[in-house]
Amino acid sequence: MPVHRLTPILLCLLPMWMILTPASSHPQHGPCQQIQRTALCNNGKLTFVPGGLPDHIDELQLNYNEIQTLQDNSLLHYPSLITLSLACNSLEKLASNTFQGSKLLDSLNLADNNLYIGYLNTSHALKTLPKLRALDLSENKLDHEMASTLLQNLTSLEYLNLSGNLLYRLDETSFSDLLQLKELDLQRNNMFEIDGAFDRNPKLQRLNLAFNNLPCLTDFHMTELVVLNASHNSIEWFISRQDQNDTFQLETLDLSDNRLLFFPFLPSQSHLRNLYLSHNKVRFYEHLVDNSTILNATKTVEFYNLNKDLSNVTAQLWNESLHGYISSLEILDLRGNQVMSFPQGFINKMPALSRLQMSTNCLETLNLTSEQLSGSLYELDVSNNRLNQIVADNDSLTSLGNLTYLNLSLNDLQWLPSRLLSSLPSLRSLDISYNNIDICFPEEDENSTDNISACVDWKDAVSLSQLYIKGCNLERIPPSAFAGLFLTHLELSENPGLIVQKSIQSLSGTLQHLGLGNTHIQDFDFSHFQSLKYLNISRNSLAHLPPSLINLDLKVLDLSDNKLATIPLGYANALSLKLHTVFLTGNPFNCCQTEWFRTFESAKTVNMVGQSEIECEDLLFRTHRVGRPESFLCLEEHGESIFWYILLIVPTCLSLVGISIIVLLTFKPKTLQKSIKKKCLKPTSY
Numbered sequence: 085m086p087v088h089r090l091t092p093i094l095l096c097l098l099p100m101w102m103i104l105t106p107a108s109s110h111p112q113h114g115p116c117q118q119i120q121r122t123a124l125c126n127n128g129k130l131t132f133v134p135g136g137l138p139d140h141i142d143e144l145q146l147n148y149n150e151i152q153t154l155q156d157n158s159l160l161h162y163p164s165l166i167t168l169s170l171a172c173n174s175l176e177k178l179a180s181n182t183f184q185g186s187k188l189l190d191s192l193n194l195a196d197n198n199l200y201i202g203y204l205n206t207s208h209a210l211k212t213l214p215k216l217r218a219l220d221l222s223e224n225k226l227d228h229e230m231a232s233t234l235l236q237n238l239t240s241l242e243y244l245n246l247s248g249n250l251l252y253r254l255d256e257t258s259f260s261d262l263l264q265l266k267e268l269d270l271q272r273n274n275m276f277e278i279d280g281a282f283d284r285n286p287k288l289q290r291l292n293l294a295f296n297n298l299p300c301l302t303d304f305h306m307t308e309l310v311v312l313n314a315s316h317n318s319i320e321w322f323i324s325r326q327d328q329n330d331t332f333q334l335e336t337l338d339l340s341d342n343r344l345l346f347f348p349f350l351p352s353q354s355h356l357r358n359l360y361l362s363h364n365k366v367r368f369y370e371h372l373v374d375n376s377t378i379l380n381a382t383k384t385v386e387f388y389n390l391n392k393d394l395s396n397v398t399a400q401l402w403n404e405s406l407h408g409y410i411s412s413l414e415i416l417d418l419r420g421n422q423v424m425s426f427p428q429g430f431i432n433k434m435p436a437l438s439r440l441q442m443s444t445n446c447l448e449t450l451n452l453t454s455e456q457l458s459g460s461l462y463e464l465d466v467s468n469n470r471l472n473q474i475v476a477d478n479d480s481l482t483s484l485g486n487l488t489y490l491n492l493s494l495n496d497l498q499w500l501p502s503r504l505l506s507s508l509p510s511l512r513s514l515d516i517s518y519n520n521i522d523i524c525f526p527e528e529d530e531n532s533t534d535n536i537s538a539c540v541d542w543k544d545a546v547s548l549s550q551l552y553i554k555g556c557n558l559e560r561i562p563p564s565a566f567a568g569l570f571l572t573h574l575e576l577s578e579n580p581g582l583i584v585q586k587s588i589q590s591l592s593g594t595l596q597h598l599g600l601g602n603t604h605i606q607d608f609d610f611s612h613f614q615s616l617k618y619l620n621i622s623r624n625s626l627a628h629l630p631p632s633l634i635n636l637d638l639k640v641l642d643l644s645d646n647k648l649a650t651i652p653l654g655y656a657n658a659l660s661l662k663l664h665t666v667f668l669t670g671n672p673f674n675c676c677q678t679e680w681f682r683t684f685e686s687a688k689t690v691n692m693v694g695q696s697e698i699e700c701e702d703l704l705f706r707t708h709r710v711g712r713p714e715s716f717l718c719l720e721e722h723g724e725s726i727f728w729y730i731l732l733i734v735p736t737c738l739s740l741v742g743i744s745i746i747v748l749l750t751f752k753p754k755t756l757q758k759s760i761k762k763k764c765l766k767p768t769s770y
Contacts, residue, residue, distance in 0.1 A: 115134065118138070118141070121141050122144075126147045127147075127149070129150055130146065130151060131151055132151060133146065133158040133159060144165055146169065146173070148172045148173070151173045151174065153176060153178075154179060154209075158182055165186050165188060167190065167191045168193070170197070172196045172197075175197035175199060176199065177199065177203075177205040177206050178202075178205060178206045178209035178210075179205060180205055180208040180209055181209070183212045184212065187213075187214065191217065192218070192220070194221055195224075199221065199224040199226065200226050203226065203230045207233050207234045210234060211238075216241060218241075218242065219238070219244055219245070221234065221244070221246055222249065223249070224249060226246070226249040228253055228254055236261055239261055241265055242265060244262065244267070245269040247270060247273070248271075248272045250274065251274065251275050252275060256280040256281065256284065259281060259284065260284045262284075265285045265288050267290040268282075268292070269292045271292045274296065275297060275298060276296070276297045276299065288309060289308060289309060289310045289311070290310060291306075291309060291312050293312070293314045294316050294317070295316045296317050298314065299319065299320060300321040301314060301321070303323065303324075306332075307331070307332050309334055312337050315338045315360070319343060319344060321346070323348075323349040325351075326352055330353075331351075331354065331355070334355065334356050335356060335358065337358070337359050338360040339359075340360045340362040340364070341363045343364065343365060348361070350407060350409060351408050353409055356410065356413060357412055357415065359410075359413055360415075360417045361416075362418065362419040407430075410433055410434055412436055413434045414437060415438065416440055418442050419442065419465075420444045421444075422446055423442065423447065425448075426455060431455040432455070432456050436458065437461055438458070438461060438462040438463070439461075440464050443491070444468045444469070445469050446469065449475065450466055450474045451475040452474065452476040452481065453475055453479075456480065457480070460486055462486055463487075463488065463489040465489070466491065466492060467493040468493070470495065471496060472495070478507070481503060481504065481508070485508070485509055486510055488513065490513070490514050493552065494519075496520070498521065500540055501536060505542045505544065506544035508545065510547055511545055512549050512550060513573075514545075516540060517553060517555050519556055521540050522538065522539040523540060523562060523565055524537065524541040525539075526562070526564075542569065543567075546569070546570075550573035552575040555578035560582075561588075563586050570591075572594055572595065573596065574598055574599070576599055576600055579602075580602055580604050581604050584600070584603070589612065592613050595615060596617045597618040598616060600619075600620060600621050601620045601623050602624065604624060605624050606624070606626070608621075608632075609630075610630060616638060617638060617639045619633070619640070621646075622646065623645040624646055625646060625647050627646075627649070628648070629648065629651055629652070633659070634659070635658075638662055638663060641666050643666065644667040644669050644671070645671070646670070646671050647672060648672075651680035653680060659684075660683050663690050664689060664691060665690075665691045665693060666690060666691070666693070669694045673698070674701065675701060675702045676702070676703070678710050695711060696709065697709075698711065
């Protein structure tokens with residue numbers, strides 16, 4: 085066919101080809117990929133900004149490359165750039181006129197580079213960005229003078245990240261030009277002083293000072309700040325300015341992992357909702373103020389050098405005016421402190437409190453009657469204290485109608501309010517692990533006093549779905565203990581000798597998480613628990629895997645610290661199709677029967693926790709790592725070891741030798757005598 089006759093055909097096919105070509109295809113430009121108006125040039129080992137990209141792109145990502153310098157003409161071809169990211173390069177400097185054609189640039193990411201080398205040049209380049217709102221200079225080895233130089237005249241900046249640098253101190257000039265700054269991240273530096281550093285940032289709302297070396301925060305007067313994270317420092321005092329008439333906008337204050345001795349002196353007017361004080365040394369000292377038995381006890385504390393413009397302050401150890409406004413608090417986290425009791429009326433001042441976290445303190449009594457916990461309380465955690473009693477009357481229990489999570493574990497409780505659980509209609513999770521509380525039998529219910537009971541009864545807690553009774557030294561559970569409940573989580577581990585087969589049978593349709601570790605179970609039938617997803621049967625001296633597990637749709641199975649010698653290959657194949665996580669360490673597996681290991685190992689969806697620590701024993705009782713088959717020798721034919729062949733061959737050989745000797749002695753005794761004389765009797769030299 086002549087060529088000129090093909091032209092009409094090609095012209096007809098051209099529109100069809102354009103239609104069939106995907107409109108969303110991603111054009112490739114060398115090491116870059118273009119998605120709409122974004123060019124992705126990450127991980128390309130680039131040493132310069134690539135050319136040839138469309139000039140209308142508004143986002144360019146050049147992360148994880150090897151660019152050391154941005155030259156004056158690097159970005160001239162991309163005048164529409166709004167976002168530029170150069171994180172994780174070897175960038176040392178930006179030439180002074182790098183951004184001469186990038187007047188629209190709004191967000192610039194220069195994290196994890198070496199800008200401390202050429203920070204002066206970089207400073208000149210940044211000054212040419214009139215619309216820059218977000219700047220990331222984290223992980224660049226900058227000290228406070230370098231940072232101050234880089235930030236000069238960036239009056240439009242709203243978001244700044246300086247985390248992971250070498251800032252030791254800040255002063256009033258550090259951010260003096262950042263009049264629009266709203267969010268500032270200074271975490272993971274080495275700051276020990278921030279004297280007046282934020283006085284010229286009236287719009288600052290979020291400030292992160294975590295992981296530094298700040299010794300205190302006094303004269304706090306940042307009324308517009310909404311979130312302050314000062315966790316993981318060395319703060320001993322937090323004192324806000326008490327004479328401030330304006331209402332503080334502060335909603336979240338994180339002072340966790342510091343050295344606070346006192347509850348922080350909060351603003352007198354604020355919107356504080358979340359207060360995190362975990363892992364400090366906070367105590368309340370109200371009991372010392374009126375304690376006449378302590379002679380010469382100090383009842384006041386003096387604060388010196390709070391601010392150059394303030395005189396010294398003398399205050400009582402506990403004074404209501406010092407803890408400030410806490411009526412709007414919703415979350416109070418005091419975990420890991422030294423609180424022995426609350427000051428009178430302290431809890432009453434938080435009517436909106438929904439989460440009170442008091443684990444790992446020194447509480448001996450929880451008086452729900454006098455404390456009058458908020459009716460909006462959703463979570464109460466008083467685990468790992470020294471509680472020996474909980475005091476409550478009907479009114480105080482009735483007011484806790486919203487309580488959903490209650491953790492009383494790791495205490496010394498022997499008695500509970502008799503109507504505790506029946507008075508909590510919203511309770512979904514109860515943890516009473518590691519106490520001396522038993523489970524009520526019907527006859528014990530009838531004999532209990534009106535106010536307290538030595539056992540726990542949840543028959544009326546119809547909303548309960550998670551129950552943890554770990555390590556309570558339980559010996560018996562009533563057969564009907566869980567009747568009427570629809571538990572999804574039941575933890576009974578660390579109760580050696582506990583017999584539970586009949587008592588938990590009523591939960592077979594709902595139970596998803598079951599803990600029976602160290603309960604000495606042996607022949608337990610799991611076949612009825614078809615909803616089970618998590619099962620812990622560790623530390624039970626099991627010599628064989630229960631066959632009833634095979635048909636369950638388990639996702640997590642803990643078999644650690646038992647006496648399993650092997651797992652039948654059929655069982656391993658069935659489990660490997662369902663399991664996501666399995667614990668197998670601490671079993672004396674047979675090194676010559678490890679097909680199960682290879683089955684789990686080849687199943688990419690199964691995570692064998694501590695896989696390198698799973699051990700086996702050979703026939704000489706030597707220990708090996710199962711994952712190193714070259715370290716032991718086995719003839720794995722039908723699962724039999726070469727050792728068994730040796731045991732069969734050696735006695736046979738010995739028997740044949742013995743029979744030969746007997747035959748010789750019987751039929752040819754003279755031949756044997758001559759042979760002995762010839763080999764053993766020799767003439768003497770004399």
